[in-house]
Structure formats: structure tokens, C-alpha cells
Amino acid sequence: MKNLLYIGNKLSKHGVTPTTIEILGPLLELEAFRVSYSSSHGNKLLRVIDMLWSVFQSRKADCVLIDVYSTTNFWYAFAVSQLCRCLNLKYIPILHGGNLASRLKNNPKICRMIFKHSFQNVAPSFFLMQKFKDAGYENVMYIPNSIELENYPFLERKKAKPNLLWVRSFAKIYNPMMAVEVFASIKKKYPEATLCMVGPEKDGSLSEVRQRAKELKLDILFTGKLSKNDWINKSKEYDIFINTTHFDNMPVSVIEAMTLGLAIVSTNVGGIPFLLENQKDALLVPDGDVNRMIDAIDRLIGDSDLFSSITTNARRKAEQFDWQLVKVQWLTLLK
Numbered sequence: 001m002k003n004l005l006y007i008g009n010k011l012s013k014h015g016v017t018p019t020t021i022e023i024l025g026p027l028l029e030l031e032a033f034r035v036s037y038s039s040s041h042g043n044k045l046l047r048v049i050d051m052l053w054s055v056f057q058s059r060k061a062d063c064v065l066i067d068v069y070s071t072t073n074f075w076y077a078f079a080v081s082q083l084c085r086c087l088n089l090k091y092i093p094i095l096h097g098g099n100l101a102s103r104l105k106n107n108p109k110i111c112r113m114i115f116k117h118s119f120q121n122v123a124p125s126f127f128l129m130q131k132f133k134d135a136g137y138e139n140v141m142y143i144p145n146s147i148e149l150e151n152y153p154f155l156e157r158k159k160a161k162p163n164l165l166w167v168r169s170f171a172k173i174y175n176p177m178m179a180v181e182v183f184a185s186i187k188k189k190y191p192e193a194t195l196c197m198v199g200p201e202k203d204g205s206l207s208e209v210r211q212r213a214k215e216l217k218l219d220i221l222f223t224g225k226l227s228k229n230d231w232i233n234k235s236k237e238y239d240i241f242i243n244t245t246h247f248d249n250m251p252v253s254v255i256e257a258m259t260l261g262l263a264i265v266s267t268n269v270g271g272i273p274f275l276l277e278n279q280k281d282a283l284l285v286p287d288g289d290v291n292r293m294i295d296a297i298d299r300l301i302g303d304s305d306l307f308s309s310i311t312t313n314a315r316r317k318a319e320q321f322d323w324q325l326v327k328v329q330w331l332t333l334l335k
Contacts, residue, residue, distance in 0.1 A: 002334060003034045005058040007051050007080050008067030010040040015200050015225055017169050020067055020094060020124075020145070023252070024330075027146070027323055031331060036061075048076050055083050063090045063119065063334060070097040074107075081114045090119040092333070095140075098247035098270025099173075101131040108135075115139075120333060125250035127271030143333070145250045146326035147318075152232065152259035154315050157239050160263060160300045160307040162186055162193035165238035167231060167253045168245070169199045170206035175267075178244035180209055181290045184216045186297055196238060200225040235260050239307075240297055246287055248272050255321050258314035263307055265296045281313040 008021030025035050038054035041047040055064060064084050068077040077093060084091040093115060104111050115121050115132070121140040123129035132140040164183060168174040176197065183195040197209070197220060206222070213220045226234065235241075241257035243266035250271050257264055264282035266272050267289075276282035283299065285292035300307045 002032075002062045003058070003060070004028065004036070004063055004065060004334070005054060005061045006035055006037050006065045006067075007039075007054070007076070008037075008065075009047070009073060010037050011042065013040060014042045016202075017200060017225060020096065024065075024094075024146070027148075027327065028330065028334075031327060033334065044072065048079060051076060051080050052083055055080055055087065055089070059087045059089060061089065063092060066091055066093045068093045068095055068097075068100065068114070070100040070103055074100075074103055078110055078114055081118070085117055092120050092122055093118050094122045095124065095128045095132070096249055098127070098245075098249040100128060100249070104131065104135040111135075122333070125271035125274055127274040128249055141329075141333070143329045144321050144326060145252050145255065146321050146323040147252065147255055147259065149259060149319060149322040149324075151228070152256060152318075154259065155236055155261040157261055157311065158308070159304045160239045162190035162297070162301055163238040163240065164193070164195045164297070165198070165235060165241050165257070165262065166195065166244065167198040167241070167257070168243075168251075169202040170197075170209065171202040172205055173245065173247055174205075175244040175246050175288065176205055176209050177212060178267075178288060178290060178293070179242055180212050180216065180218065180220065182242065182244075182293050182297070183220065184218060185290070185294045187218060189298070190301070194219075194221070194238070196221040196223065196234065198223045198226050198231050198234065232256075232260065235262060239263065240265060240300055242293065242297070243267065243272070244293075245269060245272075250275060255318050258318035261311050261315060263300050263310050264314060265293055265300070267293075276314075281310055281317050283310070 006025045012018040039047040039050035122143050124145045129142045166179045187193045241262040248270040267287045268284035278284040283296040
């Protein structure tokens with residue numbers, strides 16, 4: 001049995017949306033890996049200390065998996081990777097965040113210290129894999145984010161109604177305010193329209209969005225963080241999934257919406273065009289373009305054939321992210 005240490009933000013108990021560490025880790029355990037985790041501390045300083053101490057304690061582990069993001073967590077990954085080097089531990093950075101590519105330009109020396117010495121770098125999107133290859137990293141491979149497809153029943157909708165669903169953490173990088181502005185216009189044309197926004201607060205954006213909705217006299221359903229099963233059940237009440245983000249990589253929430261039969265309307269940023277094909281399995285609009293997103297939603301409502309083809313194609317594409325297929329790549333890499 002292989003012993004793995006997984007380093008990342010295991011923070012769902014603090015009300016944060018579960019990240020890859022809480023999805024991939026348990027799946028690997030089902031494949032007979034012994035996995036230990038760090039860290040679930042809410043305090044950032046205690047978290048990085050716990051991460052480093054866990055690496056030291058696990059210095060006989062077969063491999064260390066490290067979730068790498070582009071903001072503060074980038075520095076956690078740097079510290080952990082350098083300790084792994086000192087202890088001669090194999091480590092695998094798992095690359096997240098549509099803005100991670102900017103680190104390659106802004107911190108090239110630090111990036112080389114992390115990624116040039118890794119056993120392998122894993123990119124969950126072709127977007128990040130290409131960015132890393134362009135920066136001269138050959139030790140990078142594509143393994144997509146996965147879902148357990150059996151948990152996502154496809155609901156065939158014959159016709160799109162103006163019922164919109166948004167699922168993400170409330171953070172400026174995900175531009176939740178755009179969803180409100182889009183809904184304001186949709187509501188004028190379709191008085192029966194609804195918008196549900198699912199996700200936890202992250203940087204104060206939720207209060208700003210609530211205030212804007214109040215100013216516009218919009219009745220938006222804010223559910224807060226929901227469990228996976230709860231938001232899947234909630235999705236049955238909606239037809240169109242709007243993704244308003246400024247930066248993105250390989251968003252699991254979008255893949256999940258594809259499997260459930262929702263039509264995707266998304267900003268065309270980061271890894272999105274590597275995941276979705278405009279006019280085929282989604283409608284893509286420029287970053288921050290409220291009017292283009294409104295037009296796209298209007299098209300889906302008015303054109304049942306387009307709506308049907310997009311949702312069918314999206315489900316077919318999403319099936320390639322089933323864990324039963326993706327796990328083969330992980331097992332090959334780790335064993």
C-alpha cells in the first residue's frame with residue numbers, strides 16, 4: 001500500500017467550499033492508498049506550520065501531493081515543496097487557479113524552485129498544461145478534475161425557462177456582481193425569471209451583492225454554502241447555469257452543471273475555452289460583458305433546438321471526467 005501525504009486547504013468544516021484535497025483524497029483512499037492530510041486549521045499561520053510539521057512527520061511517505069493556487073496558498077506550496085526537497089521526498093504539485101500562469105511570469109525563480117524539482121506536475125486543464133510547457137516545463141501532465149458521474153443524474157429539459165443558477169464562492173475573482181446585473185435585465189423581459197446564488201462568503205462580496213440586489217429590488221435566493229446533494233437537488237428547479245468569473249482553470253461546478261442538464265453561459269476566460277466550445281456545448285461571452293450574457297440567455301430561452309443540443313453535448317463531454325476513467329491516470333502516476 002502506498003502512503004501519501006496530501007497538502008492543501010481542507011477547510012470545509014469552516015464553511016468553505018470543499019477543494020480538491022477533500023474530493024481527490026478520499027477517492028484515492030478507495031483505491032487502496034493510505035492518505036494523510038494537512039491542513040484544516042482556519043488560521044493561516046497555524047495552517048502553514050501544520051503543513052510543514054506534517055511533511056517532517058511523514059518523511060517516509062512515498063509521495064506528497066501539493067495543491068498549488070495563485071494567491072496566498074502559492075507560498076504555502078513553495079515552503080512545503082522546499083522542505084520536501086530537503087528531505088528528499090517525492091512531491092507532485094497539482095496546479096489550480098486560472099491566474100496561476102501569472103506566477104510563472106512574476107515569480108520565475110520561485111516557480112523553478114517548486115516545479116523544476118517535482119516528481120511530476122499535474123495540470124487539471126489543457127490551459128495550464130500549455131502555459132507551463134510554454135514556460136519551459138516539460139515535467140507536466142494533464143489529469144482533469146473528476147466527478148463521480150453516478151451522483152449526477154441528467155435531467156432532460158425540453159425548453160429553457162428564465163431560471164438562472166450561479167454556484168461559486170462569493171469572491172471578486174468570480175465576479176458575482178455580474179450575475180445580479182444580468183438578472184436585473186432578464187427580469188425586465190421575463191417577470192417570472194428567478195436567480196439562485198449558491199456559495200459561501202469569501203471576501204465581503206456577498207454583502208455587496210445583497211446590497212445591489214436590494215437597490216434593484218430583485219428577489220434573489222441566496223442559499224449560502226450547500227452540501228453537494230442539496231445543490232444537485234436544487235439544480236432541478238433551474239435551466240441555465242451562469243458562470244461570471246474573471247479567472248478560471250477547470251471549474252468543477254461547471255462540469256457538474258454540464259452533467260445535470262443545465263445549459264452553460266460562461267465568460268470566456270482562462271481555461272474555460274479549453275473546457276467548453278462556444279455554440280456547441282455552451283455559450284461563451286467576453287469577460288464582464290453583461291449585455292452579451294443577457295443576449296446568450298435570451299437565445300437559449302427562445303431557441304429550444306439550441307438549448308437541447310447544448311445540454312446534450314455538454315453531458316456527453318462531461319462523461320469523460322468520470323472518476324472511473326480519470327483514476328487510471330492517477331493510478332499509473334502514483335504506482
